[in-house]
Amino acid sequence: MKSVNVYFNRWFSVAYHYMNLIRGNEDGMPFRIFATHPDINHMSLQGADVAEKEPALTGLPYVEFCVDFCRRHAIDIFIPRLHMLDISRHAHLFDEIGTKVLVCRDAELLESVMIKDKFYENVKAKGIMAIPDYHVVRSAEGFEAAYRDLAAKGHRVCFKPTDSEGGLGFRIIDNNRSPLQELLGYVTPLISFEEARRILAEARSFPDLMVMELLEGYEYSIDCLAGGEGRLLAAVPRRKAGGRLRLLERHAGFMELAAKVAETYRLPYNFNIQMKYNGETPKLLEINPRMSGGLHITCLSGINFPYLAVKSALGGEVPRMELQRDILAAHIEQPVIVTEKENSAAPDVVN
Numbered sequence: 001m002k003s004v005n006v007y008f009n010r011w012f013s014v015a016y017h018y019m020n021l022i023r024g025n026e027d028g029m030p031f032r033i034f035a036t037h038p039d040i041n042h043m044s045l046q047g048a049d050v051a052e053k054e055p056a057l058t059g060l061p062y063v064e065f066c067v068d069f070c071r072r073h074a075i076d077i078f079i080p081r082l083h084m085l086d087i088s089r090h091a092h093l094f095d096e097i098g099t100k101v102l103v104c105r106d107a108e109l110l111e112s113v114m115i116k117d118k119f120y121e122n123v124k125a126k127g128i129m130a131i132p133d134y135h136v137v138r139s140a141e142g143f144e145a146a147y148r149d150l151a152a153k154g155h156r157v158c159f160k161p162t163d164s165e166g167g168l169g170f171r172i173i174d175n176n177r178s179p180l181q182e183l184l185g186y187v188t189p190l191i192s193f194e195e196a197r198r199i200l201a202e203a204r205s206f207p208d209l210m211v212m213e214l215l216e217g218y219e220y221s222i223d224c225l226a227g228g229e230g231r232l233l234a235a236v237p238r239r240k241a242g243g244r245l246r247l248l249e250r251h252a253g254f255m256e257l258a259a260k261v262a263e264t265y266r267l268p269y270n271f272n273i274q275m276k277y278n279g280e281t282p283k284l285l286e287i288n289p290r291m292s293g294g295l296h297i298t299c300l301s302g303i304n305f306p307y308l309a310v311k312s313a314l315g316g317e318v319p320r321m322e323l324q325r326d327i328l329a330a331h332i333e334q335p336v337i338v339t340e341k342e343n344s345a346a347p348d349v350v351n
Contacts, residue, residue, distance in 0.1 A: 003030040006310060007075040007099075009066055010037050010054055010082035011044045016336075017296035018079075018306040019047030025307040034073050046336050058083065063090045070099040077102065077310050081290055085111055100313045102269045104289050109265060113289050117162045117210055123284060128260050129275075130283045134212035136162060140201035146211035147173065147193055155213035159196075162208045166293065171196065172214055215285070217277025220251070223291075223298040224258050224271050225305050227312055232262040234305070234321040236298045241328065246294065248301050248327040253282075255322075261287070269309040270295070300329045 006022060008015050019033045035048035038056060045051040050073065057065055062083050067090075070078055078094060078101045080087045087094075088107045094100070104110040112118045117136045124131055133155060135146035143159075150157045160170040167189070174190040182188055200206060218239055225234040235258035237251040254275065261273060265287075272292035274285035292298075295305055301323050312318045 001030055003032040004076045004310070004314065005032050005034060005074055006077045006079065007034040007036075007066075007070060007073065008044065008048070008079050008081075009035075011035070011079075012081070012293055013043035014293050014296055015044040015081075016047035017299075018291060021296065021299055021304055022307045022310055023047075025304060025311075027307075027311070029307075029311075034069075034075060036069065041338050043336070046338060059086055060090065063087055063093065067093045067097065067099075070094060071097050075099045077313055079291075079306075079310075084290065085114060102309055102313055104267055106266075109267075110289055113265070113267070113287050115163050116286055117208070119287065120284070126264060128264055129257060130281055132213045132215060132278070132283045134210050137209050137211055138206075140197055143200050143209065143211060144193075144197055147197075150211065150213055153213075156216065157193075157211060158214040159209050159211040162210050165288075213278065215276035215278045215283055217279065217282075219274070219276040219285075220249075220254060220282070221292055221294055222254050222258050222273040222275065223295050223305060224262065224267075224273065225303075225308055225312075225318075226262045226266070226268055226271065227318060228268070230263040230266040232259045232320075233308070233312070233318050234303050235259070236301050236303060236323050238294060238298050244330040246297050246329050248298060248323060248329060250323050250326055269312065270305055297329050297331055300327060 023031050023033060033048045034050045035045050036052050036054035037045055038054050040051065040053045055065060063086050066087065076099065078099050080101065080103055084103055085107060087101060088103050088105055088110050091101055091103065091105050112122055120131045120134065123129060133150060133153060135149065137143045137146050147157050157173045158171060171189050171191045173193050173196065175192050177190045177192060182190065221238045223236050223238060224232060227233050235255055237249050237254040239247045239249055241247045258273060267289050270291045272288040275282045276285050291306060299305055303321050308318050
C-alpha cells in the first residue's frame, strides 16, 4: 500500500504526538510525515520522517512556499497552523496540485473565530452559549473606563490582546499583589490596575485589548471532530483537575454544545472549544479552529482525533464516536535524541 504523505508547517511541540498518532493509526494505513519549522531542532520536527527549515515569510509568499513544498514532496494532506488564514484564502492553489488542506475554507468565518471580539459578537447574536462581560479598548483611557465598569459590576478583571493564541498577553488585575513576593517567587500573570494603565499610557499605540470579567471556576477544553455539513463526529470534554491532571469527562451539556457549534459554524475536521465557569454558568473563552495543545491527552479516550481528521479528508468513512467512561489522565516528559555526533572528544560549551 502506498504511503500517504502528510505535511505539518510550523506547529507547537505537541505536533510530535499528533504525527505519531497518525502514524500509529488503528487501520494500519501507512504514512510518511513531513514538517517545516524555522528552528530545525524544534521538537515538533522530531516526529517527522522528513524535516526542512522554514523561511521567515508572511502573506502570499509564505503560502507559495507551502505550495512549493507540497508540490516537491507530493503531499497528500497539509495540516497548517502558522498563517492559517492566508492559507485558507489561497486554498485553491493547493487544489491545483492535488493537496487537501485541513483548514476551514470559509476565510471570513475563520477570521472571525481567530479575532476574539468579532467572534464574541457573533456568538452573542446567535445565543448558543454565554460569553463573559467585556470591552475592547484601544487607549489607556478606554482601558480605565472598561476596568471601572467591570469592577463596578462585581467582577475581577483580566485582559489580553484580541488576536493572540493561548496565554500570550493574558494578565489578571490584582491590586493587592506583593511585588516582592512575586520577585522572589514564581512568575505570575498578575498586574495592578495602576501599573497596567501606566504602561498603556506610555505606549504610542498597542494592539486591541479585550478587557473582561475573570472566570474563576472549572475550565474545560472540548476537543471536537466534525465532518461535512456540520456533522459532529466526536467531542470529548477535558477538564483541568489540578496540576497536570486532566479529567476526560462525559459532560452531557458540553456534548450538546459541541454539536450545536458544529451545526452552526460548520468548522471542519479538528476544532476546540474552551469554556470556563463563573459560578454556575459556563462561558466561552475561545474556539480554536485547529487541533488543541492538549489533544494528545484527549486521545487517551481511544478516539484518534488527528488520524480520523486525515481519514475523513481522504474520503474514508468515520463513524460517530463517544467517550465511553470518565478518564483521569496526565502527561510526563519524554526524552528524545535530537542529534548525535561521532568521534567528538567533548561537547561544545558556550559560556
